[in-house]
Amino acid sequence: MNVDIGNALASVASPGVSRESLERLNDQVGDAHERIEQGMADAEHGYEALNLPQRTDPSEIREAVEPVADAETLLTIGIGGSALGAATITDALAAESDTEAIYLDNVDPVWISQHLENRSLENTAINVVSRSGTTAETLANFLVVRDAFESADVDWTERTIVTTGESGPLRNLSDRHDLPSLRVPDGVPGRFSALSAVGLVAAAVCGHDLEALLDGAAAEAETLSGSLFECPAYAYGATTYALDQRGAGINAMVPYAESLETYAEWFAQLWAESLGKDDLGQTPVRALGVTDQHSQLQLYRAGPRDKLVTFVSPGDLADRPIPDTGVDELAYLSDATLADLLEAEFEATEASLAAAGRPNVRVELDGVDEYELGGLLYGMEAACVLAGELYAVNTFEQPAVEWAKKATRGLLGGGDFEEADAVAEKTELRIER
Numbered sequence: 001m002n003v004d005i006g007n008a009l010a011s012v013a014s015p016g017v018s019r020e021s022l023e024r025l026n027d028q029v030g031d032a033h034e035r036i037e038q039g040m041a042d043a044e045h046g047y048e049a050l051n052l053p054q055r056t057d058p059s060e061i062r063e064a065v066e067p068v069a070d071a072e073t074l075l076t077i078g079i080g081g082s083a084l085g086a087a088t089i090t091d092a093l094a095a096e097s098d099t100e101a102i103y104l105d106n107v108d109p110v111w112i113s114q115h116l117e118n119r120s121l122e123n124t125a126i127n128v129v130s131r132s133g134t135t136a137e138t139l140a141n142f143l144v145v146r147d148a149f150e151s152a153d154v155d156w157t158e159r160t161i162v163t164t165g166e167s168g169p170l171r172n173l174s175d176r177h178d179l180p181s182l183r184v185p186d187g188v189p190g191r192f193s194a195l196s197a198v199g200l201v202a203a204a205v206c207g208h209d210l211e212a213l214l215d216g217a218a219a220e221a222e223t224l225s226g227s228l229f230e231c232p233a234y235a236y237g238a239t240t241y242a243l244d245q246r247g248a249g250i251n252a253m254v255p256y257a258e259s260l261e262t263y264a265e266w267f268a269q270l271w272a273e274s275l276g277k278d279d280l281g282q283t284p285v286r287a288l289g290v291t292d293q294h295s296q297l298q299l300y301r302a303g304p305r306d307k308l309v310t311f312v313s314p315g316d317l318a319d320r321p322i323p324d325t326g327v328d329e330l331a332y333l334s335d336a337t338l339a340d341l342l343e344a345e346f347e348a349t350e351a352s353l354a355a356a357g358r359p360n361v362r363v364e365l366d367g368v369d370e371y372e373l374g375g376l377l378y379g380m381e382a383a384c385v386l387a388g389e390l391y392a393v394n395t396f397e398q399p400a401v402e403w404a405k406k407a408t409r410g411l412l413g414g415g416d417f418e419e420a421d422a423v424a425e426k427t428e429l430r431i432e433r
């Protein structure tokens with residue numbers, strides 16, 4: 001990925017960061033890079049994620065999915081990093097696959113039932129993914145899906161792949177039924193695991209080029225250096241940090257390709273769960289171009305000066321002409337293609353924010369293919385790790401999510417948790433219809 005931070009400079013935007021400030025910050029970037037390099041060398045928890053291009057074995061993944069390589073539909077059961085990385089990849093590349101990739105990462109019963117009814121389960125594969133193997137949503141959905149297979153007299157053990165940690169309920173299930181299984185790599189938090197089996201099993205079942213994904217990531221890894229002016233990932237991480245320090249506490253991620261909408265959702269977890277600690281962290285907003293020009297752009301251009309907008313320009317897309325209208329007033333459309341219109345809208349919106357002095361950064365891809373996608377995923381992970389070093393937070397843990405999990409278990413009778421007691425003590429001020 002390439003990054004253009006020109007529209008984030010103080011000469012363009014407010015808040016903005018001066019070139020001099022970036023030069024001063026670059027000393028901290030150099031120190032952070034040394035820390036990151038050491039963490040990678042020592043395979044330390046979290047930093048190990050940046051070793052995945054070398055650690056992940058695509059042939060092992062392809063071998064595991066062989067029994068279900070013919071699947072017409074792939075049901076991935078997981079949540080958070082155990083679903084979003086895989087979904088980012090298969091949604092981005094969906095046009096290249098005949099397999100329908102569905103992600104069951106919520107426990108909305110209506111939605112789950114919709115995905116299970118009127119479907120030929122004989123041609124459906126189950127990809128259940130959980131590092132801990134204890135995540136309530138994933139286990140509940142797996143039990144519901146398994147029951148649907150049994151009710152349809154389809155042998156789920158012939159259609160299921162498990163990706164989990166070394167131990168836990170899912171590992172036990174996999175061992176008990178001798179299911180094809182892969183390990184969630186040690187030291188890699190879920191939101192950083194897209195370039196491991198966690199993200200690549202679904203890609204393999206959908207027939208995507210795992211080597212190209214990993215090659216793109218490896219090429220991005222090669223750019224990591226001690227200077228933000230030589231490393232796109234660090235330029236992005238340092239600029240977002242500097243802008244947050246200057247009041248841009250919100251980062252709207254706006255990819256200009258429908259196929260990258262899920263990527264923005266993946267980015268939101270990566271950024272929020274890694275940096276949202278100690279009352280710090282920049283709020284990611286999932287958005288989409290061109291669509292949100294007709295939805296959120298008004299706020300981005302004329303609302304509070306508390307936002308950075310990150311554009312992802314996809315580069316060349318398979319194009320489609322706009323038919324001639326015969327109407328003079330619309331001739332400008334007929335002389336263009338849809339890609340021309342999308343590109344013009346992106347450039348116009350980018351310039352619109354700059355003209356209003358609103359900071360924005362451009363991330364550029366050379367198309368949306370496996371190689372570019374691998375580079376984008378790796379680049380944003382490296383940007384996040386660098387930002388975490390600059391914030392001096394614990395990038396790789398997420399303790400704040402545990403309270404609600406305990407409250408949930410207590411509410412369902414899964415143990416005595418004071419968190420569940422606190423639910424009953426809610427302060428109410430009800431205004432009823």
Ligand SMILES: O=P(O)(O)OC[C@H]1O[C@](O)(CO)[C@@H](O)[C@@H]1O
Nearest residue numbers: 080081082130131132135190401
């Ligand atoms: O892979 P697991 O253990 O099911 O966890 C799923 C997700 O839940 C979280 O632990 C947060 O609750 C995320 O960090 C993780 O990606």
